[in-house]
Amino acid sequence: NAGVTQTPKFRILKIGQSMTLQCTQDMNHNYMYWYRQDPGMGLKLIYYSVGAGITDKGEVPNGYNVSRSTTEDFPLRLELAAPSQTSVYFCASSYAYNEQFFGPGTRLTVL
């Protein structure tokens, strides 16, 4: 099992550009999550999904979009990147309310 994989590992964007952060899990988990972590801070929930076709907003959803067409994949879309979106992004998955398994993170810089 690869667990939770994220691509890319690093990315630099210019202001106004768009990109998609990919997340895939092979554990057949129904729950998936996207977090952002700013320097020296904890994790903030952006969006989450409790199953294919179902998504919901977390604490900081503005500027992001998600979709969940399959159990395995949960991409995060950034539209019109802004410097405030410079952060490390983590994807995670879990089986119901159990412990979450995290991907290695994507470090995004918006200049």
Next chain:
Amino acid sequence: AQTVTQSQPEMSVQEAETVTLSCTYDTSESDYYLFWYKQPPSRQMILVIRQEAYKQQNATENRFSVNFQKAAKSFSLKISDSQLGDAAMYFCAYPGNEKLTFGTGTRLTIIP
């Protein structure tokens, strides 16, 4: 709403000594899980230990153990025989309302 509080932003401990990190939480549920995660400089989030609220026995994983006091809603992490590799941010977490609520973290420094 569930909240998780870690009141110690930073802690330090001498190598080989024992340190305890504090966590309190608020919930109206009676059956739930609690977790401690470790985030080393690599940024990878690693599950350290989990506790099931209906179990009275405190969870233990090698040098890591918890002191779970359900009535007080307290869930502290004890690290025995601290090692240099234990240096990291530690986050307490409570799963509720379909998502994990994390504390703000405690940065643990190990003094050689």
